Amino acid sequence: MKTLSAIRPLLLLVALFVSLSFISCGNSGGQKVLRVGTNAEYPPFEYKSADGKDFQGIDMDIAREIADKLGYKLEINDVQFDSLIPSLMAGKFDMAMAAITITPDRQKQVDFSDPYYTSNQAILAKNASTIQVNSLDDLAKLMVGCQNGTTGQIYMDDNLVKPGKMKSDNLIKFPTNIEAIAALNNGTIDALIIDDPVAAGYQKMQPVKKIYVIQTNENYGIAFPKGSKLIGKVNGILKDLMSSDKFNDLLHKQDSTKMQ
Amino acid sequence: MSQSVFFMFATLPLLLQGAVVAILITVLSITLGFIVGVPITFLRIYGNKLGRGFAYAYEWVLKGLPVLVTLFILYLGFPKLGIQIGSFAAIVIGLGLRSSAYQAQIYRGAVLSISTEQTEAGLSLGLSRFRTFFTIILPQAFRLSLPGFTNEFTIVLKDSPLAYAVGIVEILKQGRDITTTRGHTFAVYLACSILYFALFQLFYFLFQQLNKKFAIPGFIFSKQ
Numbered sequence: 001m002k003t004l005s006a007i008r009p010l011l012l013l014v015a016l017f018v019s020l021s022f023i024s025c026g027n028s029g030g031q032k033v034l035r036v037g038t039n040a041e042y043p044p045f046e047y048k049s050a051d052g053k054d055f056q057g058i059d060m061d062i063a064r065e066i067a068d069k070l071g072y073k074l075e076i077n078d079v080q081f082d083s084l085i086p087s088l089m090a091g092k093f094d095m096a097m098a099a100i101t102i103t104p105d106r107q108k109q110v111d112f113s114d115p116y117y118t119s120n121q122a123i124l125a126k127n128a129s130t131i132q133v134n135s136l137d138d139l140a141k142l143m144v145g146c147q148n149g150t151t152g153q154i155y156m157d158d159n160l161v162k163p164g165k166m167k168s169d170n171l172i173k174f175p176t177n178i179e180a181i182a183a184l185n186n187g188t189i190d191a192l193i194i195d196d197p198v199a200a201g202y203q204k205m206q207p208v209k210k211i212y213v214i215q216t217n218e219n220y221g222i223a224f225p226k227g228s229k230l231i232g233k234v235n236g237i238l239k240d241l242m243s244s245d246k247f248n249d250l251l252h253k254q255d256s257t258k259m260q
Numbered sequence: 261m262s263q264s265v266f267f268m269f270a271t272l273p274l275l276l277q278g279a280v281v282a283i284l285i286t287v288l289s290i291t292l293g294f295i296v297g298v299p300i301t302f303l304r305i306y307g308n309k310l311g312r313g314f315a316y317a318y319e320w321v322l323k324g325l326p327v328l329v330t331l332f333i334l335y336l337g338f339p340k341l342g343i344q345i346g347s348f349a350a351i352v353i354g355l356g357l358r359s360s361a362y363q364a365q366i367y368r369g370a371v372l373s374i375s376t377e378q379t380e381a382g383l384s385l386g387l388s389r390f391r392t393f394f395t396i397i398l399p400q401a402f403r404l405s406l407p408g409f410t411n412e413f414t415i416v417l418k419d420s421p422l423a424y425a426v427g428i429v430e431i432l433k434q435g436r437d438i439t440t441t442r443g444h445t446f447a448v449y450l451a452c453s454i455l456y457f458a459l460f461q462l463f464y465f466l467f468q469q470l471n472k473k474f475a476i477p478g479f480i481f482s483k484q
Contacts, residue, residue, distance in 0.1 A: 041440045048437040052274045052429075077347075079427035083336065090339035178436055182445045206443055 034072035036063045037093035039081040041176050043201040044254035045099040048078075059097040061250045062116065062222075062241065069237045070230075081176065082149035085109050088225045095230065099195060101151040101218040111226055114235050115219030116242060121152050122199035123212040124184060124192040131190055133212040140166035145180040145189035148173040151218055152193035181206055201254070264447040271438050271451050278431035279455055285351055285430065286417045290363075292356030293416070297363030304368050315364070322361035328422055330354040335426050347426040359416050366408035370401040403474045410467035414460050421456075431455055 038059060040046045046057040055076045067074035079087055084096045088110050101119070102112045123139065125131050133139050140160050146153040153173055160166035172189055174180040181202060184192045191211070194202070195218075199210050222238075224231050241247050303315035322330075335350040345353065374397050382392030424433035435452040439445050 041436060043441055047441050050441065052277070052434060052437060077427055078429070078433075079347075080425055083332075083425070086336045090336045091344065092335075092339070176436075178439055178445075182439075185445070205441060 037096040102221040112221035117220040122196040142190040278434035289355035293359030296360035300364035301367040370405035
């Protein structure tokens with residue numbers, strides 16, 4: 001039974017790995033762990049450092065500050081944006097930070113901290129593009145890309161597609177911004193709707209330009225599972241942070257960071 | 261262009277870290293598939309009516325589900341039942357259970373392809389049914405199932421990128437993280453595909469060596 005005896009050590013090894021992977025899922029160690037969910041594909045709010053080791057960006061710096069003040073160890077989990085709220089509801093994380101706009105629909109599912117950032121929606125086009133957008137009606141005639149589940153997508157659907165001003169085939173919903181930006185560069189779409197500060201981030205790293213801004217005055221908040229006991233404490237920490245110079249430095253750091 | 265080629269090489273260290281994770285996911289999933297698949301094979305062939313029915317239903321359901329859906333059910337759905345499954349465990353269980361259904365089919369085909377005369381010969385020599393199976397049928401069946409197993413292994417390897425959906429940093433996710441801040445979409449995904457293909461070739465080669473090593477000398481598949 002040569003085949004079986006060859007498999008046996010492998011089985012042992014695998015059993016070890018499996019048991020290890022299950023152990024690592026628990027919160028071992030004495031220090032409490034703050035499990036933060038994010039979608040690190042969204043500079044300048046959250047992205048991976050060039051060596052792939054660290055999570056960087058405005059949200060990540062705020063998360064570090066919060067964990068620090070709470071005296072918790074920070075654990076960042078990187079999942080898809082549209083999985084963040086389901087993950088919170090499934091108890092995977094203690095909070096989610098991913099430039100999440102506070103909306104009434106989302107508030108039905110999760111609780112939010114006080115707002116920590118105000119943003120608008122921007123329209124991006126290729127540098128070489130001659131397209132001009134001066135109104136929503138101009139936008140309705142274009143092939144527009146968006147990331148599914150974002151407020152940009154919801155805005156386009158609510159204000160242009162549902163009222164019948166724009167063909168639903170002309171609004172292309174991508175799973176993430178990575179595909180959307182690639183489609184813009186390839187010419188598959190004419191324009192991309194995206195949060196304004198993120199548009200500014202992409203302008204620095206990709207051959208794209210901002211051609212229009214829709215004033216939506218959205219507020220970003222930290223999302224928590226309903227009834228989380230952390231919200232009060234985190235709001236306190238946020239308030240202190242935002243009234244300090246540290247917050248300005250933290251935003252400024254991203255302005256001056258060259259991503260390339 | 262030359263810049264892109266250079267960039268492909270620059271991404272390699274990160275992608276190789278991802279490759280280690282991809283291999284780990286594949287090996288663990290295949291092993292889980294083996295551990296669950298073999299008993300399913302037995303049930304399907306030697307079980308009573310209830311056992312055969314269960315094994316049939318098991319294969320039928322798992323072969324009909326997309327892995328991504330199973331993955332989301334395990335990772336995001338099960339917590340509703342009070343069962344928390346970590347992201348790594350979820351992908352291994354998701355890929356492993358689907359693989360168990362396919363592996364069961366592979367082993368069943370191999371066992372059934374060994375002629376009943378061999379079992380009769382074993383029994384007439386005074387061996388028990390159990391010993392006949394383990395000393396005569398199984399060693400041959402293992403060898404016969406190797407090509408199918410190789411195929412299944414590479415299929416699981418190529419499905420491992422689904423892990424990125426629950427945030428596991430394997431090859432594809434490493435690549436995506438690089439394009440987020442540094443662009444070069446084509447170069448990065450090309451580098452990913454070359455790496456996947458290299459892994460595929462590596463395991464294909466290894467299993468072929470195994471296949472040669474365990475080939476049955478003088479084995480004839482059919483009498484024609």
